Amino acid sequence: MSGNLRTRKAHVGRRDRWEAMGFLLPSFLLVMLFFVLPVVITGFLSATDMSSSTGFRHWHWVGLANYAKILNSPRAMSRLWLTLQYVALTLVFFNVGMGLLLAILTTYVSPRMGTLFRAVWLLPRVTPTVVYVMMWIFLAADAPYGVINQLFLEPLGIAPRYWVAAHPLLAIVLVNGYIGASFGMIIFTSAIQSIPVDLFRAAMVDGASRWKQIRHVVLPLLRWPLLFVIVYQTLSLLTSFEQILILTDGAYNTEVWALWAYHRALNNYWGYFQWGFGAALAALLVLIGVLLSVISLRFFRLKALIQRPLIESL
Amino acid sequence: MGVAHLLAICCLFSSPGCASRAPDDPNQLVIWAFASQAEHWRADNAYDAWMTLKKETSLEVFRSMSVSAVNDPASLSWGDYKKKFVMAAEAGMGPDIILSGHEDIAIWAQAGYIVPLADSIEELTARHPEFEGILDRLWTACTWRGKVWAIPQDVECRPMYFSKTKLKELGWSDDAIDHLPERIQYGEFTLDDMIATAEKAVRRGVVAPGHGYWPRPLIGADFLQFYVAYGGRLYDPDLDKLVITEEALIRWYQFQRRCVTTGVTPDDLIGTAWRIWHDTVAHNRVLFWNGGSWHYADWAENYLSDVGGARFLREHIGYALIPSGIRGRPAGTLSHPVVYMITSASASGKAHQRLSLHLLAKMTTPALNDRHALESTHLGILKHQMYHLPPPSHPRFAMLSQRRDFLRDISYMLRSNYFLPNHALYPLYFDILWENMLMAQTGKTTPEEAARTAMDELRAELGEELIIE
Amino acid sequence: MEKLSEWTTRIALVLILVVVTLPILLGYAWLLISTFSLRTFGLMPVNARGELGGFTLRNWSFLKDPLIWQVTINTLVFALGITVGVVFLSALAGYALSRMSFPGRRFTLTLTLLLHAFPSITLLLAIYFVLRWISAVPIIGGLLGYNTLGGVTLVSTAMQLPLGIWLMKGFFDNVPWDMERAALIDGCSRLRAWWAIILPQIRPGIFALAIFSFIQGWGYYSFLIPYSFMIDQTRSTISTYLNNMISTTSPVNYGQVAAVGLFQLIPVLLFFLLAQKSLLRIFSGGTKGAA
Numbered sequence A: 001m002s003g004n005l006r007t008r009k010a011h012v013g014r015r016d017r018w019e020a021m022g023f024l025l026p027s028f029l030l031v032m033l034f035f036v037l038p039v040v041i042t043g044f045l046s047a048t049d050m051s052s053s054t055g056f057r058h059w060h061w062v063g064l065a066n067y068a069k070i071l072n073s074p075r076a077m078s079r080l081w082l083t084l085q086y087v088a089l090t091l092v093f094f095n096v097g098m099g100l101l102l103a104i105l106t107t108y109v110s111p112r113m114g115t116l117f118r119a120v121w122l123l124p125r126v127t128p129t130v131v132y133v134m135m136w137i138f139l140a141a142d143a144p145y146g147v148i149n150q151l152f153l154e155p156l157g158i159a160p161r162y163w164v165a166a167h168p169l170l171a172i173v174l175v176n177g178y179i180g181a182s183f184g185m186i187i188f189t190s191a192i193q194s195i196p197v198d199l200f201r202a203a204m205v206d207g208a209s210r211w212k213q214i215r216h217v218v219l220p221l222l223r224w225p226l227l228f229v230i231v232y233q234t235l236s237l238l239t240s241f242e243q244i245l246i247l248t249d250g251a252y253n254t255e256v257w258a259l260w261a262y263h264r265a266l267n268n269y270w271g272y273f274q275w276g277f278g279a280a281l282a283a284l285l286v287l288i289g290v291l292l293s294v295i296s297l298r299f300f301r302l303k304a305l306i307q308r309p310l311i312e313s314l
Numbered sequence B: 001m002g003v004a005h006l007l008a009i010c011c012l013f014s015s016p017g018c019a020s021r022a023p024d025d026p027n028q029l030v031i032w033a034f035a036s037q038a039e040h041w042r043a044d045n046a047y048d049a050w051m052t053l054k055k056e057t058s059l060e061v062f063r064s065m066s067v068s069a070v071n072d073p074a075s076l077s078w079g080d081y082k083k084k085f086v087m088a089a090e091a092g093m094g095p096d097i098i099l100s101g102h103e104d105i106a107i108w109a110q111a112g113y114i115v116p117l118a119d120s121i122e123e124l125t126a127r128h129p130e131f132e133g134i135l136d137r138l139w140t141a142c143t144w145r146g147k148v149w150a151i152p153q154d155v156e157c158r159p160m161y162f163s164k165t166k167l168k169e170l171g172w173s174d175d176a177i178d179h180l181p182e183r184i185q186y187g188e189f190t191l192d193d194m195i196a197t198a199e200k201a202v203r204r205g206v207v208a209p210g211h212g213y214w215p216r217p218l219i220g221a222d223f224l225q226f227y228v229a230y231g232g233r234l235y236d237p238d239l240d241k242l243v244i245t246e247e248a249l250i251r252w253y254q255f256q257r258r259c260v261t262t263g264v265t266p267d268d269l270i271g272t273a274w275r276i277w278h279d280t281v282a283h284n285r286v287l288f289w290n291g292g293s294w295h296y297a298d299w300a301e302n303y304l305s306d307v308g309g310a311r312f313l314r315e316h317i318g319y320a321l322i323p324s325g326i327r328g329r330p331a332g333t334l335s336h337p338v339v340y341m342i343t344s345a346s347a348s349g350k351a352h353q354r355l356s357l358h359l360l361a362k363m364t365t366p367a368l369n370d371r372h373a374l375e376s377t378h379l380g381i382l383k384h385q386m387y388h389l390p391p392p393s394h395p396r397f398a399m400l401s402q403r404r405d406f407l408r409d410i411s412y413m414l415r416s417n418y419f420l421p422n423h424a425l426y427p428l429y430f431d432i433l434w435e436n437m438l439m440a441q442t443g444k445t446t447p448e449e450a451a452r453t454a455m456d457e458l459r460a461e462l463g464e465e466l467i468i469e
Numbered sequence C: 001m002e003k004l005s006e007w008t009t010r011i012a013l014v015l016i017l018v019v020v021t022l023p024i025l026l027g028y029a030w031l032l033i034s035t036f037s038l039r040t041f042g043l044m045p046v047n048a049r050g051e052l053g054g055f056t057l058r059n060w061s062f063l064k065d066p067l068i069w070q071v072t073i074n075t076l077v078f079a080l081g082i083t084v085g086v087v088f089l090s091a092l093a094g095y096a097l098s099r100m101s102f103p104g105r106r107f108t109l110t111l112t113l114l115l116h117a118f119p120s121i122t123l124l125l126a127i128y129f130v131l132r133w134i135s136a137v138p139i140i141g142g143l144l145g146y147n148t149l150g151g152v153t154l155v156s157t158a159m160q161l162p163l164g165i166w167l168m169k170g171f172f173d174n175v176p177w178d179m180e181r182a183a184l185i186d187g188c189s190r191l192r193a194w195w196a197i198i199l200p201q202i203r204p205g206i207f208a209l210a211i212f213s214f215i216q217g218w219g220y221y222s223f224l225i226p227y228s229f230m231i232d233q234t235r236s237t238i239s240t241y242l243n244n245m246i247s248t249t250s251p252v253n254y255g256q257v258a259a260v261g262l263f264q265l266i267p268v269l270l271f272f273l274l275a276q277k278s279l280l281r282i283f284s285g286g287t288k289g290a291a
Helices: A002-045 A065-072 A078-106 A111-127 A129-140 A147-156 A170-194 A195-205 A210-221 A221-241 A242-247 A257-263 A277-297 B003-014 B041-056 B077-088 B104-111 B121-128 B129-133 B138-142 B164-169 B173-185 B193-201 B219-227 B246-261 B274-282 B297-304 B310-316 B353-361 B367-376 B395-415 B426-439 B447-465 C002-035 C057-064 C066-099 C105-119 C122-138 C138-142 C151-175 C178-185 C191-201 C203-218 C224-229 C238-246 C254-279 C283-289
Strands: B028-033 B066-071 B095-101 B149-152 B161-163 B241-244 B288-290 B317-320 B339-343 B466-468 C039-041 C045-046
Touching: A002 A277, A002 C122, A002 C151, A002 C191, A065 A277, A078 A111, A078 A170, A078 B395, A078 B426, A111 A170, A111 C002, A111 C203, A111 C254, A129 A147, A129 A170, A129 A242, A129 C002, A129 C151, A129 C238, A129 C254, A147 B028, A147 C002, A170 A210, A170 A221, A170 A242, A170 C002, A210 A221, A210 B138, A210 B288, A210 B466, A210 C039, A221 A257, A221 A277, A221 B149, A242 A257, A257 A277, A257 B173, A277 C105, A277 C122, B003 B028, B028 B041, B028 B353, B041 B066, B041 B095, B041 B353, B041 B367, B066 B288, B077 B426, B077 C224, B104 B339, B104 B466, B121 B129, B129 C045, B138 B149, B149 B367, B161 B164, B161 B219, B164 B173, B173 B317, B193 B288, B193 C105, B219 B246, B219 B426, B241 B426, B241 B447, B246 B426, B274 B297, B297 B310, B310 B317, B310 B395, B317 B466, B317 C203, B317 C238, B339 B353, C002 C039, C002 C057, C002 C238, C002 C254, C057 C254, C066 C105, C066 C151, C066 C191, C066 C238, C066 C254, C105 C151, C122 C138, C122 C151, C138 C151, C138 C238, C151 C203, C151 C224, C191 C203, C224 C238, C224 C283, C238 C254
Parallel strands: B028 B066, B028 B095, B241 B466
Antiparallel strands: B095 B339, B149 B339, B161 B288, B161 B317, C039 C045
16 A cells, blocks of 8 residues: 555656646746846856947957956945945835735725725736826925915925935835835735634733734734745836836936946937946846845745645645 | 828828838838927928929939838837837838938948948038038038938937026016027126026015026936036037046036025926926916927927917017136037938848939928928028028918017027037937936936046046047 | 724725825826827826817827728737747646646756746847848748748747746646546546546636737737847738837827827726636636645
């Protein structure tokens, strides 16, 4: 009987190997084409002087010269620091903090109210970026155009100004945060809703206050979604720049690393593209991203998350 | 509705769901232009020129050919439009004729995307006499390493605008106001005078604080005008090298900073939304500001239509060259001609280079060019347009007569204009000057320190290609 | 007494929600108002003299442009293409990662999450090279290469795959495997078991991922990727159509831009309100696994 099981298992194992490949093949192909290969190409590009004036034909290998140029740039350090601040602040206060707050609040108010607020928070995510950013520009605009100045500050007698220029870091955090929070909101709400009702009932019977329910029932069960959101959104934020591109285009010292790379390689005033240099910037960003996620995966013990496949215990 | 729009709609109905026309039809001559609606003739003039060409020549090749002129409204900026061209050219899907700023000549010539048109202007005009009408100095912008690479399409200038009514409030006589452009032209009214006047206006409450002088709110070559105003040189065409004049650089950065410290310009002006900037200057709330000549029509139509449009502008707003930074030195302005270039066979995937030049010759006629200049308030590229633009003949042009007055008024500026360098590394040169200017202007570093950093970066980035004065 | 305190807490909670949501509420109020105005001072529509007035309907005149309907259909096709692609491919891959044992499984899973660190956006140029190589392949090139709608759909699908695969794996982890095992022992093929037995059981999860992909495809992905890899962009998606109106060469009519933006919002918003219950199941898979 036991011997029979063992051969069966071995058989399944071998068959699994081939079948798994079949199941994974289409995704594998796409991932190779649009993730792995581009990273390799970017690596190669970063070792060339390819630019608008060399075209894709008359370029030269320059080794690590582009990386040296980044290190020697008087702006590299401040841009790296800015990027880290921006990612950390947005992540903590919005993508995780606000996301969690919204998930809990919308669960505890009436279902209809919850739906309404969730829908409202989804608006920034589905609005075309240009329109969404334009809305912030006019919220923060100087008098007489700005809404914030008109509604809140003028009545209080505070001098109006263009608030994006006054607090640029806060501005880019807010503009991105108000989009990013809804990702956490959806994930966390869905996780809370999948908590068995019995657990809440048991807590109620024990006379636990609402806060205690959250503290002892909800939060512990959110560990895994929290990890997921933190890792996923850290990477999203590191590489996101579209909103900043439209909001300030890097003015007021808001040129985060990803925007720097985009500006150099693909989008700038004169339409002069430094593909080699831009690729080096992008490659460093990939490196930072991989490092950060490896660290956080270690920290959160990824192994626990990757449970063994069910069928294996057949 | 332009022909291009009609065509677009026809295409739309004939090919539902298909988002791209056949880009590689070998019998189609394709022209790309980047233009606003007011500037649509940049592309659409090609259709009329094509008709002329077909009538005048009996060449068999024309029978099977057609023209497609694409005004690209989807690119967000010149930079993005150029990106699209570069990517298409590398894929061999580029157009046969590309419209762009003249500063792309050196870059695209080196990359092999465009071809030279002739070895000299004489050779070019001998082949196509239509080109003789073009203003002589515009050829400077179309020449690189001794060859002609492009045909001018239109040109503009970037005046210093000022509020006549605000000056009057400040106690200026009508006569003094009328003569301001002239005094600026001969270097009698300098940038220092401008700051002093603006300061006075702010102090007396004629304009709000920070509304004494507004530069362009965004990155742009306009700022180089102050470097030149302080005696800076950009380019040496004989050696084909970029030039930096250290003394002028320092004084330019000091000027930018002084605008902020004297309270005539807000320290956060650069980054202001265009909409807000235009609305403020057009409504006569600023004393001095820099804009483009093409802004004039925009203000009349899109910002002031309900307070009288062009009439409001005539009443309140004047324009002059950019004042010199050095007393007694004549003033100038930067012109940035937009030019047509002909692409190489590898970039377009076709061999229509000779035919393209034929077509460009027919597009360089007074009739087609006047029409464009008037509708878009760009300056014409032709000699006759310096002295008179024809009266608007078409009833649709009746509203354009005020624009004609404006164009006539500023056409003298084309005698004191200069151009950006036709050098492949110019964008790098500009970026360094720009980033350090921002540091100086916002007070992150002193102007002198910013100039020093800029010099270091220029040396490192440009090496042999830079002359230091 | 208890009822009362229940009520006050509820009101307090709603108040907190309103406060944190205020920027969005004000912002969209401004958007809506500006679509009916020539210009605005704060939330007030004004005429050129700065007095209340300047109401107009002309910002909505783009609805008469046949092109807007064409690009709406294109955007729909694009977003649906992405949705189908993402759901189908990640259902396949997610199943293998959840159910099958093969060498490199753990590595594949980690890598899938790490893929997100590869900034698709900054790799645009490299992706351009890949698309051009695809273009060079006969037949396929014309469908999926550079400057094809198929190509941009494919790229956008790939961008969403890592998330899709992870979520799908979570759903599969949650399904008991008794029925499937019985079927397999009976000699049913893996593919058949996947299609006929398991997929129906995770229908809510599939629906949730589909909604999420659609929303992302309709909004986020319909801009930068078509914008970068299509030559004739005006006629590709609503987002690129919008560019017509905000290009730096033209005077920007913000009211009109806002109107197109709201127009693009409407279908997604309706969709969300109808389907939010399903969307909120997006993560119910993963929780049990870790609990």
